[in-house]
Every structure is written in structure tokens, then in C-alpha cells.
Amino acid sequence: MLFKFMSRGICMNQLRAIDGPWDGDFTCGTVPGVLATVDFGNTTNANIDFYFKQQNKYSNGGPAVCTEYWVTWFTDWWVKKPVQNVPGVIDNIAHMYSLNASFNIYMTHGGTNFDFMNGPDVTTSYDYGAAIAENGDITPMYTAIRSFIQNLTDWENPPLDVPANNP
Template identity: 35%
Template sequence: MKHILPGVLETENVNGDSLKYLTDLRKAQPNKPLHVTEWWPGWFDKWGDKGHHTMDVNFFEKEITDVLFKANSSVNFYMFFGGTNFGFMNGDRVVTSYDYDAPLSETGNYTAKYWKTKELVEKFTKERGLPQLLVPKP
């Protein structure tokens, strides 16, 4: 792996083969933390696509398990909450929906990925002796 800027923390953007990419990154910078800057739970849709770009929840679980438990990496979901761009800044072929098959849908609904993420984060924090997540009361 070639360093882009020596001494600067390198990170990964992934949505598959996460463990492979993070293992390679660990070899390139063995004394630095691992971080996935953009972990894509799905993908954006373009006009004319044959359907909504989604990721199976079982594959999602495997990949997040690899990132958190096997690679011991931190992760940023891109996107965690889908949304809509009405500003026409999405590009000529990309629809204004930015749903990305996110754990929280564009309409704000919980998805199977949301519940799986919650389960994995609770397991991760418990195994590492971290405080459990607080659930806000309405």
C-alpha cells in the first residue's frame, strides 16, 4: 500500500471486503488506529436504474462484525439516515433521494439494518466493558 501523505492517518471507504481492506491498512500503518470513514450500507440510485440499490441485512451484519469485532476499527456510516436533496445538487443522473438503503430510511423509519446495528453496538460495548447506550425517553 502506497502512502499518500507520510505520517498522516490513512482510512478506508468500503461496503464489502471490509476485513481485507482493514488488514491491508493495518499492515501499512501498524501503530495507528483503524477507521472506516465511509461505510456504505447501500448505494445511491440513478435515473434508469433497474431498482433500488440495497444490501442484504445478513451481508451487512457480516461486514459490520468484521469492522468492529475482527478488525477492531471505528466506523462512520455513510449514510445512517437517508434523506432527500431538493437543491438540485445531486448531479444529472442521480435521483434526489439519498436513501442509500440506510439503517434509518429516508422517511425516518427503522429498518432491519437499524435493529441489527443496535444489536451489534450493544454487543460491542458489553464485550469491551463500555457503558451501555442510553435510550432517551419521549
């Protein structure tokens, strides 16, 4: 789900190559004619500026795109579920929005991987910090993101009412 508006973002059907910008370059290389994008998580706005600057070196004038903005990171089996950093995420989203960047919130909705393909020590739940919990409940992350969107003056389609959580 591309959480940024399509009028300000990129089309979902465009080809793109993704890499992490933290090492200062795209170590996996790029593909001619394919938009280079970046993935990163909750961080400082200065880091976001740096990541998009790195992406810009390889995007041939393309838009700034964070293909996966990680609101938290996965947890190992023996680690407690991470605490949502709602203010930090909203600050990052507001900053990316101010840069006219497109971003995808990962994970927007939690879920379960019922296979063992995710590695030997990583949980099969994708509910770590998701805005909508694995059971469909609305989290504080969701309501904060919704509130941010609701307060944008140029948002053409206001968010719908929030459903009640499961009893």
C-alpha cells in the same frame, strides 16, 4: 457519526486522508502526518482484511479506520431502490469490531439533496439503504445494528428505546 465507541476508535477531530483500497494502493497519495483511512461497502470479511492491510501500509501504525462503510450504494434515477443486505452488513460490522477497527455507517440517516450537484443520473435521495429512512422511520437495518450493539458486553452506554415509526 462514528458508530464505534470513542474509547476504541479515533477522535472525530483528527485529520485523515481517505482512499479506496480496491486497487491495492492509495492512488491519490497520502499526506505526511495525516491518518490514511479507507472507504468500502458491504463485502466479504476477507476483503475487509485486505482493505485494512492496504490502509496499514500508509497509516504509519495508526488505527484501522473505514471512514465510510456503505451499507448500500446510490441508485440512478431509473433503478429500483436497493434491497438492504442486513445479515451481510451485521457480519461486516461484527468483523470490523473484532479487528478493533473504527467505522462510520454511511448512510445512517437518509436525506435529500435539493441541488443538482450530485451528477446527471444519480438520485438526490440519500435514503438508499439508510438505517433511518429519509422520513425518520426505523428500518430493519437500524434494528439489526441496534441489536448487535445491545448484545456487546463492553458497550458502556446501551441504546435508547426505539421510537415508533410515523403513521
